[in-house]
Amino acid sequence: MNKSLKIVSRITLIIFFTFSLIVNAQSDEDVLKTVYKTSLTNGKSYEWLDYLSNTIGGRLSGSTNAELAVQYTKVELEKLGLDKVWLQPVMVPKWVRGEKEMAYIEANGTINKVNICALGGSVATPNGGVKAQVIEVDTYKDLEALGEEKIKGKIVFINRALQPELINTFQAYGGCSSERYAGAAEAAKYGAVGTIVRSLSSRQDDYPHTGSMSYGDLPVEQRIPSAAISTNDAVKLSEALKKNKNLEFYFEMSCQQFDDVESYNVIGELTGSEFPNEYIVVGGHLDSWDLGDGAHDDGAGVVQSMDVLRLLKESGVTPKRSIRVVLFMNEENGLRGGRKYAEVAKAKNEKHVFALESDAGGFTPRGFSFDCSDVMFSKIEAWRPLFKPYLIHYFEKGGSGADIGPLKSDDIVLAGLRPDSQRYFDHHHAANDTFEHVNKRELELGAATMTALVFLMDKYGTETITNTKEIKD
């Protein structure tokens, strides 16, 4: 097909779907109204989150709590009367924090305790801890210029703060996350004995924020312990260094990496009435870090995703395609669940047409970020007016979610729920990521917003994809 014919076909297609949207507009509006009302008056997400957070708690991969969460969510999905519920086995890393970490600044004979926590994947300190002078840098990229002479035998303190002027706090986080992830491996190359990384928090407070780090291909014997320090204590340490660059920092951690263990993705399915072999996935990750109870990251995404299938049923929607809720295991420190799901889907030649992840907190939903073709995106953007009564306004192209990333192909639309991001990094990976910081209405609005998009994608979305493919042929 030549180019101009292609364009004409696309325009015809757009007109056709715009027309069909107008014809169906009333009923779509009604469905959305029912979905939102059901979520806000008869949602289950908050009750499930209460259990996951307060009865189970933090759900680090390989922990007993993670397994309790697998069993709990499986049973709860079974109660919903879905067509299928099953566990998908996946081997996951098992890293254990051990005793609560301890750290202090020693300067001029005075000891000043500070709040730290081991980064996920860090080795322990030697028995009795590490005590050394400190060299402060803004980023691990500064280490090369400093060289071994200035670093050897010292603790590297990476004090890079999130940029407060960035409106999207995820962008601010992205500007610092490689410090946490790669800082220790880089510092070790120059003979550092440990790294202390400023917590990736958007707030000044006393909570250290953990998160994954990696030694890359660094030999085991060269690995050095790496911890996060609270933002208040990062300021304290930096100020103390300005007064006395010879001060010493002490920290002790007993974390440990074990062999991989078997765990599971939890999957439930409403089988499609017309195209059962086309799959739509909605999910979040069941594992969390261990310091808080993982209510925002990502208990919220888990319970919202579970409620999507329930809200579709309660709202009288019979999906044409098969809708799966997937509760991924091990997003935080391995992404093994996301990879396993995509691997199995590929092996079974399952046609996935849409995947939506909620992994940005249980705050008021603002919209979605889409990883898809421009044609598909224009189609989706036409649904904006349907979302306006619910104050959902953000429809942008961009990333989607870590767990669904491995499903990426030319034929799939990937999307991420985008809640208000201002408070997210106040809690992310820290002891204050707890249930009481999740607002019931905000959580339920998120579940409804996800359900609305899944409903529309099931009803319209893949038809466009199918037709677009025909145009290509």
Added chain:
Amino acid sequence: MNKSLKIVSRITLIIFFTFSLIVNAQSDEDVLKTVYKTSLTNGKSYEWLDYLSNTIGGRLSGSTNAELAVQYTKVELEKLGLDKVWLQPVMVPKWVRGEKEMAYIEANGTINKVNICALGGSVATPNGGVKAQVIEVDTYKDLEALGEEKIKGKIVFINRALQPELINTFQAYGGCSSERYAGAAEAAKYGAVGTIVRSLSSRQDDYPHTGSMSYGDLPVEQRIPSAAISTNDAVKLSEALKKNKNLEFYFEMSCQQFDDVESYNVIGELTGSEFPNEYIVVGGHLDSWDLGDGAHDDGAGVVQSMDVLRLLKESGVTPKRSIRVVLFMNEENGLRGGRKYAEVAKAKNEKHVFALESDAGGFTPRGFSFDCSDVMFSKIEAWRPLFKPYLIHYFEKGGSGADIGPLKSDDIVLAGLRPDSQRYFDHHHAANDTFEHVNKRELELGAATMTALVFLMDKYGTETITNTKEIKD
């Protein structure tokens, strides 16, 4: 001028201003960028709110704390190097809660304590409290049908809940607020001995929420005490009544109304460089209820409004018109400050062209509600793209703010900041309206958003109004 000529003129006008907007777009974008960055990196609103909330605390009209807040904000405004700062005297009501209230349900010989608080303006219970049987209604409008026979000697329990399916929680609040305001006066007509009103909260918890009520023209001797009960206890009481309609409710309150006292609106001004006799007002209310520290209602609006003038200065903006920050006294139980400001402005024949109020909490700003002409609103809507990078999307016609309401005329644009409303009524008028529930970034985004609108209205807005008036002539 005939109608079609008017329309042509208006279209020309719109084209002209759209063109002038495009010409100026770059610099406006830059100003907004500076304003937001300054607020997020070097804002003062959070520090001021900390003092107002934690050092001063709840600021009920006529209280010592309210006077401390007047003095504190006056001094802080003076530090900003404005052109004028002054106090505008206003007589305000003085109602005092007295001892903490006490209440219980007595059924089948068992006493069950519940959480109540006196509504603002209520009379006390007689010494020793009130104990009586309870009649539950959904709304005070049900009382007429029940009549004196079923009500006399009883406590009327108005158990109307906020509708959870309403996305805008202010709308849900509006659906119940007259129960709180007018319920006691109505119940007294039928011989009730007290009223207990379900708290106007969007959450199930143990906090009673106060707020203003009025006896209207009911003679003093017929006034009955009126309290709010927490949402959890409202459910408890309703369920207890289903089991035993003869149960008794006891409550004791020692609140008291004193004579009016003198207080003040606090006003600061940046005098306009081109049109000093045209005024723009930005404000919030300095008084609050007494149970919490009034951080959201309306400490947030106060400190944001103060920061608008500071952010304009810090961002290098020289306003053409006179910009006033007005910290209104007595919004909660009298609106005396708002009325006084408008009265003085009218007496002095001051031309007010724009007023903006922030009185909906310190949450993430979503946009504004405008009370103005359609022509002016289309003009303002054209600024939407400037706000998009800051995720400000809500521009709708509607109400503005209680304090600026008395300024209403054909020539003024009134606007209210519209923050995310989901959590607001969790805290509104209750003991949990406290500083720790305000997020620094959210507060600062609100201050920046207000500053951006004031900047644009000062630069463009009133010109349109002037031209519109010329068209009328």
